[in-house]
Amino acid sequence: MTALEVRNIVKHFHSSSHAAVNDISFELYEDEILALVGPSGCGKTTTLRLIAGLERLDAGMIRLNEQVVASESVFIPPERRGVGMVFQDHALFPHLTVYDNVAFGLLGKKAEEIRSVVGDMLHLVGLLPMSKRYPHELSGGERQRVALARALAPRPVLLLMDEPFSSLDADLRTEVREHVRNILKSIRATVVFVTHDQDEALFMGDRLAVLNKGELEQIGTPEEIFHESNTRFVAEFMGGSDFLKGRVVQGGIQTEIGLLNQTVDLPLSTPVEIALRADDIDFEIDGSGNSLIVGRFFRGAFNLYRLRLSSGQILHSFTDHTKILPVGARVQARVIAEHSLTVFSG
């Protein structure tokens, strides 16, 4: 069932001539986690705040559980939307204990019920022993989990998370996001998750929506987004692609490093660009090869090589960590991808 429906929403800010959010539409199903991802200023946080009711939209419509909560004529204030939110800076109330922070959203419930819900929530996030502490006495990861427990306590129909891990250290982040995803899945929460980090989006989202300059570029599963990018922006943003120029010929695409055996639905001799990731390219040492090694970056389990073709085009290639070749060596590069590559008509 559709939990959230966002229809053609538009939001302008006075300070800018561009729309922060320009005609974005998507749907979210129950128990699903949708990751909104894009570079800073792409409109992802504004979209989230429009859903929460912290901003008013200029056009379009937002429906929560079949009920219109925002349109040009309707505005339900945030306290009556029944959505939970985890803020980027956690926004824990510094004057309240962990227990009171989590209980904050349970206004008007019976004391007994509040005690049991808060207990359950703190147990869920593993912070029951900390319930009497104040936010400043907690570590970053613990604060993160209190913020999650507080947002979940009133059983929101939809949970919104605004870059919730960005204030954590890199090594802590991987651990916390796994923990958080497990919690969200265990209670079958419906979540909209905002991040600028592609890795995090691929990890957290059941589906991803990639935003750029206020517009929705593509929405789909992590695999679709990664391997079947609709636009050059998505291919570039989701995983450092190089774009190799080519031309459509009979039986494939002619490129600088040979004929790519992939048919495309384009007229002959159309100029195209092929998105190539570092794992799509391999090379052998060859004195008369088509490229030159211009850099090698040791990445632990593998080496990342930077190759320059004679046209100046740069390609990247992952190789085994034992394959060590000097910078300046001439090599023969080739495409080794076993899946079909994304091609954009140039």
Added chain:
Amino acid sequence: MALFVAVPLVYIFVRALGAEPEAWQRLLQERIWKLLGNTLLLVLAVTGGALFTGVSMAWLTERTDLPGKRIFRWMLAMPLAVPAYIGAIVHLALLRPRGGIIPQFLESLFGQPVVTPSPIGFWGATFILTLFTFPYVYLLSGAAFRSLHASLEEASRIFGRTPLQTLVHVTLPALRPGLLAGALLVALDILAEYGTVALLRYETFSSAIFVQLSGRYDRSAASVLSGVLVVLAIAFLWGELRLQGQARFTQMESNWRPAPPMPLGKWRIPAFLIVFGVVSASLLVPFTVLLFWSIQAFVDPETLSTLFRTGSQGFGNYVWNGLWSSSAAAVIAVGLSLPVALLSVRYPNRFSKFISRFCQVGYAIPGVVIALSLVLLVNRALPFLYATPFVVVIAYVLRHMPQAVRASESALNQLSPSLEEASRTLGRTSLQTLIQVTLPLILPGLLAGGALVFLTSLKELPATLLLRPAGFDTLAVRVWVWAGEGFYHQTAPAALLLVLVAALPLSFLLRREQIFK
């Protein structure tokens, strides 16, 4: 709100422009130029003196290995609790050319009169006012010295600047915002100062207006002079805004470390003596003299009985009047500042910024001008308030409101809006959010604003003198009246109590600052 501030101000200008041309001409010919020269000269001299004293004291206590600097930090800030006119009373009693305690002592020692520097006139006023206004500069530049990145000065040294060149080319420019703000506070204080200049017989705009109002009761002349004074004050305010606007420094918070203190070497003892001298003149000597006089007052049964007369002439009554009127002003000012601050911080747009800036104007309006405008307005529009203590409270609120607005704004600025948003997503309406989240969190900031309004209202002299109904005496008023009649022993307990009561909110405010913990 803005209207509350605007009406008296506009009224002054209406009256000033509406004054008979003859009054204008007379004033222009005889008085205004002389007063303008006197006032500007004093402002210039005191601001310069306060900047020099304040910055050097801050540098010595923050950046060197001066002995006893922790104690000195407190003692250098405390003169803010001493109204300048009380300092002037003490120094005058000590140094008066004829009959002063020190000249008399020297004469009895040497058997003939000895020439001592006189506190009367321009130099005396500059000396006294510098002593009691430099703490503004001291506090602001002290905080700036503390927050300065060590690497800034280190970089300058590496690029070949000497320590002195570094101070002039790097450190002081980086302190500029704090110094400008401090200079503005001092300059506005001097424009508004009445008690000290009157005692030391140096005529400025404020004292001239006071005389016109209380003695000759010439309201037209007073309005004209007030108009000029307000224009002057607003010019200072505008100048500071202009200069400040160009001087915005960002400092990275991360990796901050304080610069190591500079060893003074053989200058340690002289530096200590200099700081001790400043602290003595501005705090220790006034305090000791007042204490000594108070003891004498308590020993002498006659003085004691005049002091503690019962009823509306009693000591307890002065204390109570001073306390309640200042507290009421503090509560009202904070209460009114809250909507202004909420509007300008949470909904920043041109209109709300304008309201907030406009409420700051009261700052630039000297007490005598506030008094004049209220006398005129209350007579005409609100006659039922005439000759009640409430007019005094209104004057305090008008004059000290900006401090409350600034305190509320800075408290709100430090509060992340996501806290309020979190409360909204957790089911609270905006009013519930204000009461349950915003207010408890900004309460310390509001209290600080209230403490500041209380402190400055308690010290306020000219507005109280001009507006009080007959029989409404505050501590400040009594100190002034008794001292004017030469009853120093009788004055002392009231003055001492006033200083001590003012010291309480001041120490609360200082404790909020990191450096005084």
